[in-house]
Amino acid sequence: MYSLLLAIIYVAFISLGLPDSLVGAGWPVMHRDLGVPVAYAGITTMIIAAGTIVSSLSSERLTRRVGVGVVTAVSVALTAAALIGFAWSGSFWALCLWAIPYGLGAGAVDAALNNYVALHYAAKHMNWLHSFWGVGASISPFIMSYALTSGLGWSRAYLIVGVIQVVLTVALIISVPLWGKVNPTAPRSGTDDVDGVVSQEPLHPQGHVPIARALRVRGVKLILVAFFAYCALESTTILWASTYLVTAREVVPATAAAFASLFLLGITAGRFLTGFFADRVGDRTLIRGGFLAVGTGVLLIAVPVPTDVPALAGLVVAGLGCAPIYPAIIHSTPVNFGRDNSQAIIGIQMAAAYTGSTLAPPAFGLVSSWVGTWVLPLFLAVLVALGLLMSERLNRLVGHRG
Template identity: 60%
Template sequence: MYLLLLAIIYLAFISLGLPDSLVGAGWPVMHEDLGVPVSYAGGITFIIAVGTIISSLASERLTRRFGAGLVTAVSVAMTAAALLGFSVATHYWMLCLWAIPYGLGAGAVDAALNNYVALHYTARHMNWLHSFWGVGASISPFVMSLALSANGNWPAAYRAIGLLQIGLTAVLLASLPLWRRIAAIRPGDGAQAAEAADGAEPDGTAEAASVVDGGRAAQTHVSLLAALRIPGVPSVLLAFFAYCAFEQTAMLWGATFFVSDRGFEASSAASFGALFVLGLTAGRFLCGFFADRVGDRALIRGGFLLGAVGALLVALPLGAVSFMGFALAGVGAAPVYPAIIHSTPENFGRRNSQAIIGIQMAAAYTGTTIMPPLFGIISGRVGLWLLPFYLLALALLGLAMTERLNGLKRS
């Protein structure tokens, strides 16, 4: 029963990843059909990210009132409705309107599920969980590529992913009795049993007991100001900001970069842009096998360094090398997000983890809100050739902040 719950959490992360690559993959054609400048992609992602920030900050209250199972199912349903709305949009303002439920649906479950896994499961599960997000994010660009190959029919891609999300919503709704059954068990027991059944060391304690569905976490409330005063928290927030800006900028502008700066066809560029997400997904899957042995700090350090190397390779005016660099940047980015989340209880204490992970989610979405549109504005004046150097600066910022955090923990 408990492993089945974990499988459902994995399924939820597939659904979270499905919409994330669609806008970037289809935008080279979408902006022409809608008659807007290429830089307007940043406006859509800004609205999505603001909605995600709002829903992530509200997730604790929503989960306490309605239960994680219902919140997850409704969130996926909202995303499905938004995608179907995109598929019938004929004007840019329509995309902006549908971006509101798009963002609200994406963020409601993120902080709660990430904290639950960080407290109760080992690093391998955290990496594999986010690898399943990458599975969803990897599917979308190929669906868009197929749709663009068929006479540039980008609405068909949104329609297909929207219908798939409806199917996932049905599965999640069918699983609600399971969430209610586990809710009747003392919080924390389910996760411990799942880890034991999986052959891993149980990682739940009475102090860190968390909710699976509907209850309250057995932790003292930590205010925002109190969390920000904890040594190292500002550094990890900046690192998370930089990482998520790196990831989202690469996903949003990769295909457009290959079309406008390197001269490839839009349908081919959509597939090339997916190389980052494929590297991200494969990297997280592989990291799951050795994450417990290597440790979170080494994964974060190595990830930022490899992401920086990948960005430098993208800058080279060689087609095959640029593609390899884009994939390598994805592989490097792979362990950073899950490792930062998983290390939060160790770095700042289990009692503080829920509050800090919630703030980390807000910092992450702030990065995805500000930095990709900012690149759109800058590249509109300077040129899309700037993309790899922009990514390099973000990777180095993330590396510097995490090394500063490590220094504080050693002192």
């Protein structure tokens, strides 16, 4: 039963990643078919992000009321409906309408699944699961590419992914009885921090934790800023790295695109590799080491030398450094703030993450329009320093040893 549910969760994480790359992959064709400017992609993604933030903040109340299994199944069903709606949308405004359930479905399931894994499974699974999210995010552009090159059109790509989500919804509905039977009261296996301390707090819910109360828990605001900073630097790098290499370093566009993609591959591969030693190293060390590695990568990107090798290598190093930070922050939440608070706080963390991912890239675009894209390493360095500072302050505040 334990292994069966874990397999279902792994598949669910792939499904979380599947829709995330579709809009970006298909928009160059979609905007022409829909008769809107390229810039309108930002409207769609903002609606999705807003829905995701709202559902993330609501995830704690929903999960306590109906259970993580039901929340997961309903959320994936909403996403499936939205994707099929995208497939049949003949206008941009219809697309915007379907973007609402698209976002609402994504946020609640993300928060619910992350909290469930943080409570019931070891750190290695948190890293591997987020690696599987990367697998899903990497698959969907290939689906879009296949649909476009075979003459099926972008709508068929959304339909294919939507049908996949429908199949997963059926599997999740069937699996609902399993969710309450896997380690319902036992502490997690493995270590929760570098000292081997395992939280022994009961898993029985003590009632709804309002957002205002969750924000008053010691250290929560620190980790929200750290999470915001991490997701801001990740999304900014994904969007702007290639442009920086071409405009500021005069790298050949094809080479720049290849190495910018290695940043994402570094995150996915890094999370897979981190899973093999995450339980021995501990979450705090993974977060600290991750930020330091990203900082090293940013320094390499900024090195003013004639050759582009350090900058290109820096992107790979930064991707590997990013790999453990997100999973480790989530996995450490029950220990840092208490198991009864973890669902509410993870929901707020997801909202902070999506806010950072949504706001930072256009913010850098605005800054670069004033001073130039050469400022990217400095922009990223500020975010790295902010994330590292907040996470280290949290470590001292919550009183972890070592």
